Amino acid sequence: MAHEHAHHDHSISPDADRRWLITALSLIVAFMVGEVIVGLIAESLALLSDAAHMLTDAAAIVLALVAMRLAARPAKGNFTFGLRRVEILSAQVNGITLWVLAAVFVIEAIDRFRNPPDVAGGLVLATAVVGIGVNALATWAISRADRRSLNVEGAFQHLLNDLFAFVATAVAGAIVLFTGWARADAVATLLVAVSMAYAGWGLLRDSWRVFLEAAPRGLDVARIDSDLHAVDGVVDVHDLHVWEVTSGFPNLSAHLLLARDQDCHARREEIAALLAERYGIRHTTLQVDHAQERLIDPADLRSGAAREASPH
Incomplete structure (x- = not known):
């Protein structure tokens, strides 16, 4: 019997990946604190849901960094491939988190659609516009890392969905500000929840393919x-x-x-x-x-x- 072995590597180094992830994490945490404060003042569920999503963004990036560190450990003992599949566990956790958040936001949005609070549209709009800029930078930073890794892709999907969320929140804030229709805040939250569920499904599907040892996507x-x-x-x-x-x-x-x-x-x-x-x-x-x-x-x-x- 003959064997031919070669190790896989990425075109982007793990150190570079870590730097981009840490850059995105710093941006997310700095903005998240301010958004919670403004969301409470404005009584905006859309802003608070964005802030909660940003918290999971931060957690997803931290998890990705930890998984990356563990996966880099050399193979030894009974772990003949090392801890490479920790990255897949990280992607799966990210997918499940997106689904849980989507369900929570749908329930709360339905309640607020029935009983809309007084939403400060101006504060919502201003905060969302700043959030679009911050999230765009953070999303760009992670896009520079190696997204062939489901681990990195999980963190990227969290941030990308948060960017969509800020766009929806900005639109909702403008509608509330100029028309007074407070239910726009709940509608924006429902749209964000759908986006979260879709992204979560993609991560869960791809991670389960790895765990079930199916052939990689794209290989016939x-x-x-x-x-x-x-x-x-x-x-x-x-x-x-x-x-x-x-x-x-x-x-x-x-x-x-x-x-x-x-x-x-x-x-x-x-x-x-x-x-x-x-x-x-x-x-x-x-x-x-x-x-x-x-x-x-x-x-x-x-x-x-x-x-x-x-x-x-």
Whole structure:
């Protein structure tokens, strides 16, 4: 059996990722404190929901930083891949948090739609406009990090949804200020909740794909199988598995049977190069044998003995 191993890396260094995340965190925390104060004064649910979302933004970034640190630890002992999947746990926590917040805001928005309070539209509008600027900077900062990581993507989705929330809040504040229709605040909150739920679903879906060891999104296993069969000298392909250890770290294992005149070592190197170039899979475990040398599966022996023993 032959093995071809390579470690995945990102085009952006982990240190650079951390710097961008810390920059976004600083912006978020500084603005969040002021928004809570203004939200209470203005009696705006939209502002308070934005502030609560910003708190989860900050928590998501802190979680991403912790996960990044843990994932960077070298593999040792029984953790043969290290703690790389901590990043996926972080993404899943972010997705669940977005869903919980969406549910809370929907319930509260419905109540406020029925019994709208007096909302200070001017304060809401001014705060939301400042929030758009702060969130745009924070979102841009995280977008500079490596978003192939579901961990970073989770934090990015939190901030992006908060940016949408501030835009909706600014519109609601303007409506309240110029028309006096206080229910606009609750409508804006409902729109933000829908956006949160959608982003949360995307994170949960992608993280569960990793945990269930499905093939990475964008990789067609049937096409990979076909390409392996098309390699000169390959007679058959068995036990083909494609999965991700963590985001951006695809793995493949397979058992390939070659014709008798083929060089197993040369073909293994050729197939490993093909997988790396065509599909970006650089961590492969390939068992390459000549077709006539294939070991007999004990299950085949048992089934054959059963056939011989059965009456005809």
